[in-house]
Amino acid sequence: MSESTTATLEAAAVAGTRPVRLSMQQALNRALDEILATDPKTVVFGEDCGRLGGVFRITDGLQAKHGESRVFDTPLAESGILGMSVGLAMAGFHPIPEVQFDGFAYPAINQIVCQIARMNYRSRGTLPMPITLRVPSFGGIRAPEHHGESLEALFAHVPGLKVVSPSDPHDAYHLLKYAASRPDPVIFMEPKSRYWQKGDVETSDGGTLTGARVVRPGRHLTLVAWGAMVARCLQVAELAAEDGIDVEVLDLRWLKPIDAEALAASVGKTRRAVVVHEAPLTSGLGAEVAQLITQSCFDTLKAPVERVTGFDVPYPSGDLEDEYIPNIDRILLGIQRVLEYRRG
Amino acid sequence: MLHPVTTVTSMDSSLPAVATAGAAPLSPGQLRELYSLMAAVRHLDTAAVAWQRQGIIPGYAPELGQEAAQVGSAYALDTTLDFAFPTYREMGVARTMGVDMVAYMSTHKATWHGGMYDPVASRLAPIQAVVAGSVLHAVGWAHGQTLGGGHGVALSYFGDGASSQGDVHEAMNFAAVMKAPVVFFVQNNGWAISVPTERQVAGGSVAARAVGYGIPGIQVDGNDVVAVYRATRDALAHCRAGNGPVVVEAMTYRRGPHSTADDPGRYRSLDEERIDAGEDPLERLRRRLLAEGAADEAFFMAAEQEARAEEEAIRAGIEVLGPRPGNEMFEFVFQETTPALENQATRWREESEHV
Numbered sequence: 001m002s003e004s005t006t007a008t009l010e011a012a013a014v015a016g017t018r019p020v021r022l023s024m025q026q027a028l029n030r031a032l033d034e035i036l037a038t039d040p041k042t043v044v045f046g047e048d049c050g051r052l053g054g055v056f057r058i059t060d061g062l063q064a065k066h067g068e069s070r071v072f073d074t075p076l077a078e079s080g081i082l083g084m085s086v087g088l089a090m091a092g093f094h095p096i097p098e099v100q101f102d103g104f105a106y107p108a109i110n111q112i113v114c115q116i117a118r119m120n121y122r123s124r125g126t127l128p129m130p131i132t133l134r135v136p137s138f139g140g141i142r143a144p145e146h147h148g149e150s151l152e153a154l155f156a157h158v159p160g161l162k163v164v165s166p167s168d169p170h171d172a173y174h175l176l177k178y179a180a181s182r183p184d185p186v187i188f189m190e191p192k193s194r195y196w197q198k199g200d201v202e203t204s205d206g207g208t209l210t211g212a213r214v215v216r217p218g219r220h221l222t223l224v225a226w227g228a229m230v231a232r233c234l235q236v237a238e239l240a241a242e243d244g245i246d247v248e249v250l251d252l253r254w255l256k257p258i259d260a261e262a263l264a265a266s267v268g269k270t271r272r273a274v275v276v277h278e279a280p281l282t283s284g285l286g287a288e289v290a291q292l293i294t295q296s297c298f299d300t301l302k303a304p305v306e307r308v309t310g311f312d313v314p315y316p317s318g319d320l321e322d323e324y325i326p327n328i329d330r331i332l333l334g335i336q337r338v339l340e341y342r343r344g
Numbered sequence: 345m346l347h348p349v350t351t352v353t354s355m356d357s358s359l360p361a362v363a364t365a366g367a368a369p370l371s372p373g374q375l376r377e378l379y380s381l382m383a384a385v386r387h388l389d390t391a392a393v394a395w396q397r398q399g400i401i402p403g404y405a406p407e408l409g410q411e412a413a414q415v416g417s418a419y420a421l422d423t424t425l426d427f428a429f430p431t432y433r434e435m436g437v438a439r440t441m442g443v444d445m446v447a448y449m450s451t452h453k454a455t456w457h458g459g460m461y462d463p464v465a466s467r468l469a470p471i472q473a474v475v476a477g478s479v480l481h482a483v484g485w486a487h488g489q490t491l492g493g494g495h496g497v498a499l500s501y502f503g504d505g506a507s508s509q510g511d512v513h514e515a516m517n518f519a520a521v522m523k524a525p526v527v528f529f530v531q532n533n534g535w536a537i538s539v540p541t542e543r544q545v546a547g548g549s550v551a552a553r554a555v556g557y558g559i560p561g562i563q564v565d566g567n568d569v570v571a572v573y574r575a576t577r578d579a580l581a582h583c584r585a586g587n588g589p590v591v592v593e594a595m596t597y598r599r600g601p602h603s604t605a606d607d608p609g610r611y612r613s614l615d616e617e618r619i620d621a622g623e624d625p626l627e628r629l630r631r632r633l634l635a636e637g638a639a640d641e642a643f644f645m646a647a648e649q650e651a652r653a654e655e656e657a658i659r660a661g662i663e664v665l666g667p668r669p670g671n672e673m674f675e676f677v678f679q680e681t682t683p684a685l686e687n688q689a690t691r692w693r694e695e696s697e698h699v
Contacts, residue, residue: 069490075521077517079480079510079511080483086484088485090485092492093492095484110477111511115474122472125679126463127470162682182679182680183679183680260683
């Protein structure tokens with residue numbers, strides 16, 4: 001393809017006449033670029049977010065384009081990054097800080113939980129916190145310790161925070177723009193193992209950006225997932241289809257607030273559900289999802305809601321992470337347990 | 345430029361030269377105003393402890409002895425530009441900044457965490473209990489001034505106890521690296537509940553740490569309201585001129601208990617208190633005003649009467665302050681509420697009406 005053809009296609013894509021093929025990294029980068037261009041109050045910052053463009057290159061080129069006052073490096077201190085975000089928000093800015101890896105959100109928990117989540121409440125709504133905290137999240141890249149954690153249940157448990165995780169480039173692009181436009185703090189969990197997979201992005205039409213999304217309709221069972229587990233569940237659904245099992249895959253997207261209506265609609269139809277997440281089992285969001293499903297579908301459920309998750313262990317080293325993260329076989333076995341369930 | 349770790353008193357003729365060098369000294373009227381403010385704060389503070397004993401409020405953290413540090417520093421603020429970030433013991437700061445004191449004291453009535461005052465209009469961040477948390481907010485707000493071309497300076501209040509928290513280090517380092525216009529105002533009051541400064545701050549000075557951050561640090565006699573005012577004024581001017589942050593450490597003494605639930609007798613004797621506290625900051629200013637002929641006994645009597653009347657009015661306001669409507673529990677969690685929260689609010693309403 002010639003450069004001019006590429007440029008024409010690109011222009012057409014930008015004009016919204018056809019989708020553009022982007023990796024999630026590119027989609028997020030483009031979203032940030034557009035947010036910075038359209039909202040002069042936005043500031044993007046974190047460790048290595050400036051000249052380097054972030055360790056995952058999500059902020060690549062943004063400092064050169066938007067200037068050092070809009071996109072900047074901070075000292076290596078997560079509490080400082082998040083605490084500073086509070087002050088910037090109080091001064092009328094719309095901060096989009098980055099915590100470089102999920103596990104490094106722990107040093108900032110005080111500022112996230114005691115400050116960001118509560119300032120609107122403490123100030124009786126006079127000091128909103130329009131902060132979008134980007135956190136490269138979840139495992140699957142054989143990284144060192146603290147680089148593969150799933151913190152969604154921890155964040156979702158905190159009053160005052162909203163939590164979202166995109167599963168593909170299209171949603172990543174639109175959900176980031178949407179989150180950054182809202183007046184409340186949003187923890188934006190990016191599935192780092194999916195950064196480099198490409199997908200079609202309809203830049204002009206994001207579709208519905210609140211709530212869950214059915215990414216594959218099916219009749220026999222609902223797989224509920226988010227982040228990197230959505231793609232895996234789609235693979236599982238294809239395999240199950242070969243055995244005549246028609247699996248619906250529901251991408252929850254928003255982990256707070258959870259779309260209870262979408263769960264009710266999907267499982268109300270399929271009457272069986274398996275929740276899949278990377279986080280440890282106990283007190284994971286799978287429990288919350290199972291309760292919501294039970295509440296709305298108790299009378300028609302054909303089996304208890306099954307959970308296929310990580311284990312109650314610290315996230316293991318790279319050599320063992322394939323044993324930890326729900327794999328295709330474990331999800332298929334979970335489906336089998338639900339399908340074979342017989343009332344006692 | 346300010347020089348690292350300079351100790352100053354109001355009698356000191358070698359105050360560091362800064363952008364405001366040559367600023368007019370305080371007029372007799374301003375000195376009297378400082379006294380009136382300190383008297384109002386002293387009276388309200390003492391009364392609030394009594395309110396707790398009388399069952400009007402469930403608890404209070406007195407600032408007795410810190411009137412000069414709080415009034416002197418806040419008096420230097422330009423409330424059209426600047427913003428202050430308190431912890432929970434800054435009643436004197438709030439009063440000096442002109443905050444609605446019924447709204448401020450409501451936090452001690454257990455009406456609302458953070459107080460009922462409007463922080464934006466008051467230029468005073470909500471009261472909060474994670475003592476070092478707000479220090480970073482001050483840095484962020486200050487950096488916002490740099491980014492937005494504003495001329496405001498953030499005044500961050502914390503104590504020797506909070507200075508042990510990692511957030512204070514991160515805040516000072518961030519501010520120094522970014523040259524953020526923030527004054528770190530440390531009230532070193534000798535005690536973090538029961539733990540004395542020497543078991544909290546090795547080396548005896550928080551200001552001395554400024555050297556490590558490459559920023560100026562000033563240690564000031566925190567019981568000398570004029571010295572505190574001048575040091576803070578100079579520090580604010582230094583920041584406003586684009587020179588980056590300053591640490592001001594006001595050496596003072598917490599004459600009262602940590603809070604109305606505290607019993608200082610378990611960790612310090614009355615003799616120690618008397619010796620370590622030094623001269624009462626109000627008495628010092630009174631002596632000075634008399635010596636300079638800036639005030640007479642009639643003035644002090646009037647100041648006392650005004651303070652009493654003010655406290656009575658605030659107490660009346662506090663006494664009639666009822667609980668907030670329960671729906672506010674739900675209302676202020678988000679700007680945009682969630683279905684789950686709406687459902688909980690609905691259920692709360694139904695169940696609370698049912699019983």
